[in-house]
Amino acid sequence: MKSLEERIRKDGIVKSGNVLKVDSFLNHQMDVELFNEMGKEFKRLFADRPINKILTIEASGIGIACIVAQHFQVPVVFAKKTQSINIDGEVYSTKIESFTHKRVYDVIVSRKYIQPTDHVLIIDDFLANGCAVRGLIDMIQSAGATVEGVGIAIEKGQQPGGRMLREDGIRVESLAIIESMDDETGTILFREQ
Template sequence: MKLLEDRIRKDGIIREGNVLKVDSFINHQMDIALFREMAREWKRLFAGKPINKVLTIEASGIGIAAVVASELNVPVVFAKKSMSINLDYDNYETQIQSFTHKKIYNVIVSKKFLTPEDHLLIVDDFLANGCALMGLLELAAEAGATVEGIGIGIEKGFQAGGELVRSKGVQLESLAIIESMDSTTGEIVFRPQPHQS
């Protein structure tokens, strides 16, 4: 999606070690007008799919998911990291590793909110190694829900996650796929995606 690629070029900050900071518009400050355009693009890309729920994971996925769900007129369920004493113990549960935070999280979704009747659009801001996404796919599979598609903001195309998920045959639409980036020159190369706007 050209709008997102242009914004990453303009406001993204590349750090050594293939770190891309987009905290001024995606995952700390959130540009909701941009999210709305992203939501409309996913609506177009997943048109005709019987999506009845958006699934994401806390925390930075929630904002994008809420705007997408508003566009699709469906509810959101967000998977929670770690156990809250306010939750029922009747949950689907899996573990995911966060490289950013160097931790392993328990990730849970209440069995009440993921069922075999659900046709999910999974949404998240980033896809790199795919750990979070594989965790969400596992929760959906445990619940017997159908994953109609996956919408990702920014995919690091040089890491394994995208390939891993595409090999499962799920329609994955990352609105910007970074092939390479250079922290010294600031140059970013995006993968061409002619079917996107």
């Protein structure tokens, strides 16, 4: 999606350690108008899929997922990173390693909100090693529901998550795929799509 690539070039900051900061518009301050364009694009890309639910993971996936959901007219469920007293004991759970936070989270979704009849689109802001997406897929499959696809804002193409998911037959659509970044020059190269 050209407008997202342009925005990343304009406002993204490349840091050492393969870190791309996009917190001015994507995952701390959020440009809801841009999310709306992203929602339109995901709807176009997944128009052939009978999606009736969007699944994401807290925290930075939630905003994108909610705006995207308006284009599909479906509810959003977000997986939670810690057990809350407001969640029933009846949950699907998985462990997810965060690239950003360098730690492992327990992640849960209430069983009530993923049913075997559900056709789920996973939405998240970043795809790097794919741990978060793998964890969400695990929970959807535990529920006997169908993974219709994965919609990502920014995929780090140098990391294997996206490739491995596609090799496993999962439909992954990333609106911008980073081929390489240079933190000394600030240069970002995107994969042609």
